[in-house]
Amino acid sequence: MMRPIRSLAWRELVRFFRQPHRVVGSLAQPLLLWLFLGSGFSASFRPPGLAGVSYLEYFFPGILLMLVLFAGIFSTITLIEDRNQGLLQGVLVAPVPRMAIVLGKVGGAMAVALTQVLLLLVAIPFLGLSLGWAEGILLLLGLLTAALGFTALGFLIAWHMESTAGFHAIMSVFLMPLWLLSGALFPMEQTPGWLQWLMQINPVTHALRLLRLPFYQEASALLGQPEYRLALLVAISWAVGCLGVALWQVNRLERGAPLP
Amino acid sequence: MSIQKKRQPAQTMIDIQQLTHLYPRRHQPPYRALADCTLAIAANTLFTLTGPNGSGKSTLFRILCGLARPSAGTVTLSGVDCLRNPTAARRLLGVVFQHPALDKQLSILENLRIHAALHGIDAATFRQRLAADLAWAGLEMRLHERVATLSGGLARRVELVKALLHRPPIVLMDEPTNGLDPGGRRDFFDALLRLRREQSLTILMTSHLFDEAEQADQVGILHQGRLLTTGTPAALRSQLGRDMVVIQTRQTTEASALRAILSARPGIRMVQREQELRITGIDPDTLQQLLFQHREQFESLVIHHPTLEDVFIHHTSPSQAIEVLS
Numbered sequence: 220m221m222r223p224i225r226s227l228a229w230r231e232l233v234r235f236f237r238q239p240h241r242v243v244g245s246l247a248q249p250l251l252l253w254l255f256l257g258s259g260f261s262a263s264f265r266p267p268g269l270a271g272v273s274y275l276e277y278f279f280p281g282i283l284l285m286l287v288l289f290a291g292i293f294s295t296i297t298l299i300e301d302r303n304q305g306l307l308q309g310v311l312v313a314p315v316p317r318m319a320i321v322l323g324k325v326g327g328a329m330a331v332a333l334t335q336v337l338l339l340l341v342a343i344p345f346l347g348l349s350l351g352w353a354e355g356i357l358l359l360l361g362l363l364t365a366a367l368g369f370t371a372l373g374f375l376i377a378w379h380m381e382s383t384a385g386f387h388a389i390m391s392v393f394l395m396p397l398w399l400l401s402g403a404l405f406p407m408e409q410t411p412g413w414l415q416w417l418m419q420i421n422p423v424t425h426a427l428r429l430l431r432l433p434f435y436q437e438a439s440a441l442l443g444q445p446e447y448r449l450a451l452l453v454a455i456s457w458a459v460g461c462l463g464v465a466l467w468q469v470n471r472l473e474r475g476a477p478l479p
Numbered sequence: 480m481s482i483q484k485k486r487q488p489a490q491t492m493i494d495i496q497q498l499t500h501l502y503p504r505r506h507q508p509p510y511r512a513l514a515d516c517t518l519a520i521a522a523n524t525l526f527t528l529t530g531p532n533g534s535g536k537s538t539l540f541r542i543l544c545g546l547a548r549p550s551a552g553t554v555t556l557s558g559v560d561c562l563r564n565p566t567a568a569r570r571l572l573g574v575v576f577q578h579p580a581l582d583k584q585l586s587i588l589e590n591l592r593i594h595a596a597l598h599g600i601d602a603a604t605f606r607q608r609l610a611a612d613l614a615w616a617g618l619e620m621r622l623h624e625r626v627a628t629l630s631g632g633l634a635r636r637v638e639l640v641k642a643l644l645h646r647p648p649i650v651l652m653d654e655p656t657n658g659l660d661p662g663g664r665r666d667f668f669d670a671l672l673r674l675r676r677e678q679s680l681t682i683l684m685t686s687h688l689f690d691e692a693e694q695a696d697q698v699g700i701l702h703q704g705r706l707l708t709t710g711t712p713a714a715l716r717s718q719l720g721r722d723m724v725v726i727q728t729r730q731t732t733e734a735s736a737l738r739a740i741l742s743a744r745p746g747i748r749m750v751q752r753e754q755e756l757r758i759t760g761i762d763p764d765t766l767q768q769l770l771f772q773h774r775e776q777f778e779s780l781v782i783h784h785p786t787l788e789d790v791f792i793h794h795t796s797p798s799q800a801i802e803v804l805s
Contacts, residue, residue, distance in 0.1 A: 226592070226593050227597075230585065233585065305576050306580050306582055312546065313597035472546065472548050475500040475501050475502070475549045475550030
């Protein structure tokens with residue numbers, strides 16, 4: 220099962236890097252957003268309890284998450300192209316477990332997203348942030364779990380879509396708010412009650428915690444902290460759930476109606 | 480007797496029994512795409528399924544590939560129940576779809592390598608088969624070119640190489656020559672017929688081109704979800720007798736009038752399609768009478784040996800248009 224997954228995932232990566240406009244578009248948007256918003260808000264950003272944290276720094280984990288989310292999910296959009304071009308049919312008639320088809324696509328999209336995230340991690344020392352080995356591993360774990368969960372979400376949304384335009388529409392009314400309400404742009408503590416409640420049930424909020432907390436606490440302390448543990452649990456359950464639904468969808472065949 | 484019974488299934492590579500497929504529709508009774516189709520295709524046969532658009536060809540194809548489950552019936556491929564054991568059935572199949580199943584961004588080699596990975600072909604076997612297959616396909620020099628840069632004919636050849644790379648005993652092809660020019664079609668068929676000999680393939684293909692069907696060992700005509708007739712091209716043609724007479728008139732009423740006159744003659748079968756009258760089983764006397772006494776009533780009269788197209792029209796015309804008189 221590993222070889223088909225590897226082969227299908229490799230295809231996604233090659234395709235991504237052979238389309239330079241995709242590389243540029245996917246990386247430039249979050250980067251510009253981060254630089255402009257981060258620099259612009261830095262002067263007025265003075266939330267209580269976050270003294271000494273510039274907005275550029277506060278926003279950094281949010282931008283990492285944005286890359287994971289958007290690059291991952293938008294890579295699964297290629298599923299719609301694959302189906303329309305007939306390529307998907309060719310994969311579906313191959314004697315491979317259906318899970319390999321899901322993981323091939325999801326794995327490839329994850330690789331695309333994480334490659335870009337790694338490029339952005341270069342900024343860490345310039346922000347005055349530091350990361351020990353153990354914390355680095357926790358950050359990587361967070362990135363992987365978040366990427367897996369949200370790429371699988373992209374897969375299961377794209378599976379039934381007939382056009383990429385429809386996918387974009389769903390994503391902008393669904394994905395963008397999820398990201399906005401994750402605490403990526405502003406801290407949750409000072410928001411109105413209803414908003415806090417929305418942010419608390421948002422799975423992306425938990426994914427963000429996995430990416431932010433390793434910068435500020437030691438690994439041993441994190442693993443004992445209920446907030447971090449909950450975030451990890453939510454992110455892993457989210458990933459398993461989305462993969463499960465995606466697999467169920469791929470397994471479901473078009474069926475003839477029963478005879479009258 | 481019992482020995483014969485046991486040998487029968489081993490020789491049948493594709494066995495379709497009473498296949499029915501209904502498409503569910505909202506607020507309407509389901510649409511019947513296939514109705515009680517039964518078909519057995521023997522090993523090493525090139526079987527061509529013809530039929531107009533919407534006849535059920537594509538539905539049958541999707542079921543055979545394991546992409547759809549029928550409402551009723553069974554499909555057995557080389558003894559493997561396709562519906563119960565889809566993964567085992569997939570191993571037996573090489574499939575060429577109507578729409579290209581190649582990644583245009585990747586090179587020929589990269590596409591084939593992915594196919595090898597999906598079918599568990601190891602590196603040494605892959606190299607060996609690639610060398611052999613590229614020789615007949617004439618693709619050696621272009622292995623590293625992206626599929627997007629290939630001509631339609633060449634891309635189809637890559638599809639064929641890909642479909643046969645895992646050496647399947649059964650090949651399914653849905654309108655494989657779609658979009659090819661006549662030269663490309665001829666090349667494709669030459670390659671296909673040679674490969675069938677060399678690899679003893681059982682091939683089921685769909686086509687709406689009768690000159691293609693003419694090259695098949697067996698032809699089946701599918702119409703409105705029903706398999707109307709199957710047989711060798713020669714046997715199907717001989718159903719219509721030795722000569723086929725096609726008369727064109729200026730007006731439908733003239734054709735109807737001629738039909739009324741001819742219907743008094745014994746052994747004549749006629750299909751009227753507006754101003755056209757298609758006649759089989761005509762005797763020389765009647766033909767002479769038609770030419771000398773009724774010349775004013777028609778514009779042209781053509782006599783030819785029946786073709787598969789004639790067979791197709793004969794079987795798919797509405798039954799009220801066919802008159803059989805003994």
